[in-house]
Each structure stands twice: as structure tokens, then as C-alpha cells.
Amino acid sequence: MFMFLLFFIALGVVLTAITGKDKTSYILWAALLIVTVLSFIHHVTDPLNLSF
Amino acid sequence: MKTKTHPTTFVHLVNIVGLLGVCVPLVVAFYYQLVMDELPCPLCLLQRIGLIIAGFGFLFNVYFGLRNLHYGMVIIGSVLTGIMASRQVFLHIMPGDTGYGSAFLGLHFYTWSLVTSVVIIVATAVVLAISDMNASIRPLNIPPALFRIVGWGFLLLIAANLVSTVLECGGGQCADNPIIYELLSK
Numbered sequence: 001m002f003m004f005l006l007f008f009i010a011l012g013v014v015l016t017a018i019t020g021k022d023k024t025s026y027i028l029w030a031a032l033l034i035v036t037v038l039s040f041i042h043h044v045t046d047p048l049n050l051s052f
Numbered sequence: 053m054k055t056k057t058h059p060t061t062f063v064h065l066v067n068i069v070g071l072l073g074v075c076v077p078l079v080v081a082f083y084y085q086l087v088m089d090e091l092p093c094p095l096c097l098l099q100r101i102g103l104i105i106a107g108f109g110f111l112f113n114v115y116f117g118l119r120n121l122h123y124g125m126v127i128i129g130s131v132l133t134g135i136m137a138s139r140q141v142f143l144h145i146m147p148g149d150t151g152y153g154s155a156f157l158g159l160h161f162y163t164w165s166l167v168t169s170v171v172i173i174v175a176t177a178v179v180l181a182i183s184d185m186n187a188s189i190r191p192l193n194i195p196p197a198l199f200r201i202v203g204w205g206f207l208l209l210i211a212a213n214l215v216s217t218v219l220e221c222g223g224g225q226c227a228d229n230p231i232i233y234e235l236l237s238k
Contacts, residue, residue: 003094003221006101007214013108014207018200022116029108029125033132036101040136043094048142 006036060194066179067113068194068202070126073175074107077168078209081161082216090153091220091230095140097213099165102133104210106172111206114199118183126176130169137166152229 009032016024078100084090092100106129112122140162144151151160159167220226222234 002223003097003226004214004217004223006097007210007217010101010104010108010210011207011214014111014203014210017108017111017115018203018207020115022112025108025112025116029105029112032101033105033128036098036105036132040098040132040139043098044139046143050142050145 003039006032006039009035060192061190062192063118063179063183064114064194065192066182067110067118068198070172070175070179071107071110071114071202071206074103074110074172075206075209077103077164078213080156082209082212084154084161085216088154091233093152093228093230094226095136096153096162097217097226098136099133099140099162100213102129102136103165103168104213105129105132106169107206109176111203115203120180123176123180123183127173130172130176134166134169134173137162137169141166 009028013025013028013032016028081092081096081100085092106126109122109124109126109129112125113119116122140152144160144162153161156164217226219233219235220230227234
């Protein structure tokens with residue numbers, strides 16, 4: 001996963017928020033959330049040898 | 053900026069403090085990265101993004117006006133950060149494991165990330181509880197310049213993270229245990 005993409009989208013969110021484009025900010029925020037979750041799933045590779 | 057058309061109150065000020073509170077761990081992480089030369093792992097970067105996602109909720113409250121949707125965004129970001137931090141805590145929880153990176157006040161930074169996310173959720177619950185009183189609270193008339201400074205400061209922090217991540221990982225995947233900036237080593 002391209003890690004810089006997350007910060008790139010985040011930069012888009014803050015720029016659109018500062019310029020007052022609320023709908024675009026919300027859409028980009030949702031996109032950032034989805035890409036972050038997918039990136040986290042991609043990086044969860046080592047099995048945890050724990051029992052609860 | 054939409055806040056110019058609405059009187060600003062104590063709750064707006066609390067949201068500014070919340071956003072600054074989110075910025076503190078990001079600045080501390082940057083200090084350790086730049087001064088102590090500890091490069092962040094992929095999970096560490098994901099936790100930074102989780103905090104930024106939570107911080108956007110506070111930023112939206114400041115710029116677009118107070119809405120429950122924005123508090124929901126703060127909680128979603130904090131829960132996500134907490135899940136990612138817990139994952140890293142569990143990776144290093146076994147006896148004999150020295151953990152990843154250096155510790156601050158006896159706790160590693162992923163543990164602090166978990167603590168921070170819980171604190172943000174609790175703080176949001178308190179702010180939500182006092183938000184109903186917002187209408188009866190006297191307007192504070194916070195200068196709009198303060199909103200702009202906080203917003204641009206947050207932007208600067210995100211831009212700095214973007215630059216450092218590009219330098220560390222290039223255009224692809226980050227190393228699991230990074231020790232050099234990939235782009236600077238070529």
C-alpha cells in the first residue's frame with residue numbers, strides 16, 4: 001500500500017476544510033477512512049500467538 | 053469560513069483545544085523522528101493517520117459549525133487509532149519483548165497512542181454532554197484569526213508528515229523496521 005497516499009488525502013481534507021468546501025471535505029474524509037482501514041488490513045500479516 | 057456567521061462559544065474553544073490536543077502527539081512523534089532519528093514503522097504511521105482522522109472532527113466543528121456528525125468523526129478516528137495501537141501493543145506484549153522504539157515515561161509510543169485515543173473518546177463524551185448547554189452559554193467572540201492559525205497549523209503538520217513519509221518510503225510500501233530514508237539514501 002502506498003503509505004504517502006493516506007497523508008496526501010488528509011492534506012486534501014484539510015485544504016478543502018480551510019477553503020470552506022464542506023461536502024468535498026466529508027467525501028475526502030470518508031475516502032481517507034476507507035483507505036486507512038484497507039491499509040491496516042494489508043499490514044496485519046503477523047499472526048498473534050495469544051489466547052484470551 | 054462558516055464560523056464567521058455564527059457567534060462562537062466556549063464549546064468552539066474546547067474544540068480548538070481538542071485539535072491542539074491531537075497535534076501534541078503528532079509533534080512529539082515528529083520530535084523523536086527528527087531529533088532522535090527514530091523512523092516510524094507502517095503501524096506507527098497508521099496511528100498518526102488515525103489521530104489525524106479524529107482531529108478532522110474537531111477541525112470541522114471549528115470551520116463548519118458544531119454538529120454531532122463531527123463528534124462522530126472524532127470517535128470513529130479514535131476507535132480506529134485504538135484498534136491499530138492495540139494491535140501493536142499485542143505484537144510486543146510477550147515477556148522478554150523489548151518493544152519497538154524508545155519509551156516515554158515507561159510506555160512505548162504505541163501504548164501512548166492507545167491511551168491518547170481513549171482520552172479523546174472520553175473528552176468527546178464530556179464535550180457532547182456540555183454541548184446541549186451551548187445555547188445558554190454567553191458568546192465568547194473568539195477572533196477568527198485563531199481558527200485560521202489552528203487550521204493552518206494542522207495543515208502544516210499533515211504536509212510535514214506527507215513529505216517525511218515520501219522521503220522514508222518513496223512511492224511504495226514502507227519497510228517493516230525502517231532505519232533509513234529510502235529516497236535520501238539513493
